[in-house]
Amino acid sequence: MFLIFGNPVSHSKSPLMHNYFFKKSNIKECYGRYKLENGEEIIDKFKELKIKGANVTVPHKEHAFKLADEVRGIAKEIGAVNTLVEENGKVIGYNTDAPGFLEAVKEFEYESxxxxxxxxxAKALSLVFPNAHILNRSEGRLQYFRNKGLKSFTWDEFKTNSYDLIINTTSAGLSDDNYPAPQNILKELFSKAKYAVDVIYGKETPFLKLAKQYNLKTKTGLDMLVYQGVLAMELFLGKELDKKKTAEIYFEILR
Incomplete structure (x- = not known):
């Protein structure tokens, strides 16, 4: 048994794609959803449910990092976990978001x-985009990026620059019609950009709709979802998969 922890979680397509993969691959497993209100309970709940593995979505990735019995790979640098796996009675944390995202935008030509x-x-992506700039509503969480030498700004102090690729990692637009930053800032950014990507999938967010008005090439988080899912499935099964074929199975059910 596998599942995804999140809040909200009803929109997640992870059960659809992973269960389809199990069926197509003749693997007798199942994958469900679990709405977790309190992120502090994530590891206790994992053990209580006696599951083999789980994905973690907003807002619990940092709780999973802090509470996992062990954290491996780039998740240690990122400070966020999106995949949990049971191993000899311990819950091990990983992060497949960053490599999944890189695969999703591999055909884009960008510098900034x-x-x-x-x-x-955002922490995960900053690891694979080490020269990226960060824009956030408030000051609090920006210190992490500044400590790593990344230029970081709040809305109030941001002076619009020119960027090729603009990525929304917030939940704005997931269950509302909000933008991840003030419209005037976004409009100026989009007037100079080439690409806009939203990590949200399953809908066209206001962020992406606005980007299209400026003729940007856009992507939802679907490709990122698929490729991070392939990497997560390798961890769940404890073996390397044919990534291309596995991704094709996921796209088959999602598109």
Missing amino acids: VLIIGAGGT
């Missing part, structure tokens, strides 16, 4: 990157 938001996903 702006990441909007400062949560777990």
Whole structure:
């Protein structure tokens, strides 16, 4: 048994894609959703449910990092975990968001990157975009990025620069019609950019709708979802998969 922890979590397509993969691969497993209100309970709940593995979505990635019995790979640098796996009675944390995102934008030609938001996903992406700038509503979470030498700004202090790729890592637009930053800032950014990517999938957010008005090439978080899912499945099964074929199975059910 596998599942995804999140809040909200009803929108998640992870059960659809992973269960389809199990069926197509003749693997007798199942994958469900769990709405977790209190992130402090994530590891206790994992053990209580006696599951083999789980994905973690907003807002619990940092709780998973802090509370996992052990954290491996780039998750240690990021400070956020999106995949949990049971191993000899311990819960091990990993992060597949960053490599999954890189795979999703591999056909884009860009040099400068702006990441909007400062949560777990933004931390993950800052590791694979080491020269990115960060834009966030408030000051609090920006210290992490500044400690790593990344230029970081709040809305109030931001002076619009020119960026090729603009990424929204916030939940703005997931269950509302909000933008991840003030419209005047976004409009100026989009007037100079080439690409806009939202990590939210399953809908076209106001962020992406606005980007299209400026003729930017856009992507939802679907490709990121698929490629991080392939990497997570390798961890769940404890073996390397044919990544291309596995991704094709996921896209088959999602598109």
